[in-house]
Amino acid sequence: MKNIIRFLLTLITLIFMGAAPILAEELIQNNNNGMIIRISEIEVYPQYLTEYLNYAKEVAEKSVEYEEGVISIYPMAIIKNNTQIRILEIYKDKEAYEKHIASSHFKKYKKSTLHMVKHLDLVDTYQLSPDNFKKIFKKSAID
DSSP: OHHHHHHHHHHHHHHHHHHHHHHHHHHHHHHHTTOEEEEEEEEEOGGGHHHHHHHHHHHHHHHHHHOTTEEEEEEEEETTEEEEEEEEEEESSHHHHHHHHHSHHHHHHHHHHGGGEEEEEEEEEOOSOHHHHHHHHHHTOOO
């Protein structure tokens, strides 16, 4: 009996582990309307912080200004530890993301900052309230 229970628990675990990426992809497609929404979690070596922030600001501004499919590249520093950077990245779709990483300004940023980054984690997300998305960006149009 113990072996049957152990087998069933293992089988259930494997089924859910295998289905998790499929469910996550479905959530992203259903809730993001095809958009890619990501938070880049970056830790920068302290001695490169000022230089890194200049590159991050430059690539963010150029990406939003010149790339139609880039909705947001919004770099932020954590107040309690300013070597911890978060970038809210929102792309219209996968094609916009691929164009972004192929752009000359992104390649310059990546090549120039590679040695400055201690840690990088790209966290893909999905919206909990897709209806609120347009309201947020409309409301943020403050000059």
